[in-house]
Amino acid sequence: MGDGRELTTTCVIAGAGPAGLMLGYLLARAGVPVTVVEKHGDFLRDFRGDTIHPSTLEVMEELGLIDRFLALPHTRAPKLTAQMGGQTITMADFSRLPVKHRFIAFMPQWDFLNFLAAEAARYPHFRLIMNAKVTGLIEAPQGLGGLVVETQEGPLAIRSRLVVGADGRNSIVREKAGLSVESFGSPSEVVWMKLSKQAGDPNEVMGHAGPRQGFVLIDRGDYWQCGYVVRGTTFAEIKAKGIKAFRQMVADVSPLPSSRVEEVVTFDDTSLLTVRIDRLQSGGGRG
Numbered sequence: 482m483g484d485g486r487e488l489t490t491t492c493v494i495a496g497a498g499p500a501g502l503m504l505g506y507l508l509a510r511a512g513v514p515v516t517v518v519e520k521h522g523d524f525l526r527d528f529r530g531d532t533i534h535p536s537t538l539e540v541m542e543e544l545g546l547i548d549r550f551l552a553l554p555h556t557r558a559p560k561l562t563a564q565m566g567g568q569t570i571t572m573a574d575f576s577r578l579p580v581k582h583r584f585i586a587f588m589p590q591w592d593f594l595n596f597l598a599a600e601a602a603r604y605p606h607f608r609l610i611m612n613a614k615v616t617g618l619i620e621a622p623q624g625l626g627g628l629v630v631e632t633q634e635g636p637l638a639i640r641s642r643l644v645v646g647a648d649g650r651n652s653i654v655r656e657k658a659g660l661s662v663e664s665f666g667s668p669s670e671v672v673w674m675k676l677s678k679q680a681g682d683p684n685e686v687m688g689h690a691g692p693r694q695g696f697v698l699i700d701r702g703d704y705w706q707c708g709y710v711v712r713g714t715t716f717a718e719i720k721a722k723g724i725k726a727f728r729q730m731v732a733d734v735s736p737l738p739s740s741r742v743e744e745v746v747t748f749d750d751t752s753l754l755t756v757r758i759d760r761l762q763s764g765g766g767r768g
């Protein structure tokens with residue numbers, strides 16, 4: 482890394498989320514020198530991407546990672562059921578999929594990312610720099626020539642032939658490269674929260690109540706991960722009504738005893754997932 486202020490690699494990736502880390506792993510495995518930079522110091526993000534779908538498990542199978550991956554603590558849902566009009570119906574049955582692992586694995590995203598980072602670190606061409614926030618791009622005659630990152634030791638210039646922005650929805654790489662996004666709006670919002678699991682609770686791995694009001698219940702072993710699907714309003718409007726009103730909305734649709742929702746003390750105990758559909762606009766940008 483020279484004096485710690487500049488380094489050169491073949492591919493630099495902004496963001497160590499699922500996209501950035503998986504790409505980093507694949508490139509390192511193929512012998513391409515790659516550096517992934519992540520602004521956080523760890524992967525702890527509550528409720529993020531906790532469902533690992535059969536298609537992802539198939540990729541892990543093809544990469545020869547599946548046995549070590551499934552050795553990590555997780556719960557499995559071979560089926561998804563829903564309560565509708567007082568009846569339990571099967572929403573999804575993975576047993577017919579043309580893949581080897583026919584279930585959704587529930588695992589915190591930080592376990593998934595720690596696993597990928599550890600597997601990638603087996604390859605000498607892989608480098609992950611945590612606490613490294615991208616602040617700018619390095620311009621080169623033919624396009625981008627790298628990234629400028631802010632690290633605990635000060636600014637670092639990473640020169641690279643290929644620059645990848647995997648820094649999430651509000652990508653700074655995309656913004657600085659002048660790429661614009663066409664947004665198709667937000668079809669739904671889900672408010673996630675944790676409620677304790679107690680004797681007599683439903684025997685569900687993943688339940689869903691509907692159809693007018695969605696409520697998702699995921700068995701996380703010692704607690705329930707609950708998702709309240711916002712309908713006909715926005716979470717901002719719900720918040721304006723106060724936590725008591727929100728608890729009542731949840732209690733009205735949750736199959737758990739209504740007293741359980743008292744565990745949501747403030748809105749800080751919730752995490753909002755806004756499902757948004759965006760598309761990169763063609764043209765423009767700086768390479």
Ligand SMILES: Cc1cc2nc3c(=O)[nH]c(=O)nc-3n(C[C@H](O)[C@H](O)[C@H](O)COP(=O)(O)OP(=O)(O)OC[C@H]3O[C@@H](n4cnc5c(N)ncnc54)[C@H](O)[C@@H]3O)c2cc1C
Nearest residue numbers: 496497498499500519520528530531532614615648649754
């Ligand atoms: C509350 C919630 C629940 C979700 N539940 C599920 C689920 O159950 N199943 C599922 O499949 N998906 C779920 N998702 C979606 C899933 O988390 C995302 O699809 C996935 O994380 C996207 O991966 P990504 O690598 O593209 O981006 P991200 O995961 O957003 O990763 C981007 C990374 O870039 C880093 N970064 C950002 N800016 C910079 C910068 N300037 N410099 C350096 N690093 C930077 C961020 O810290 C982050 O680590 C959920 C999302 C949320 C918010």
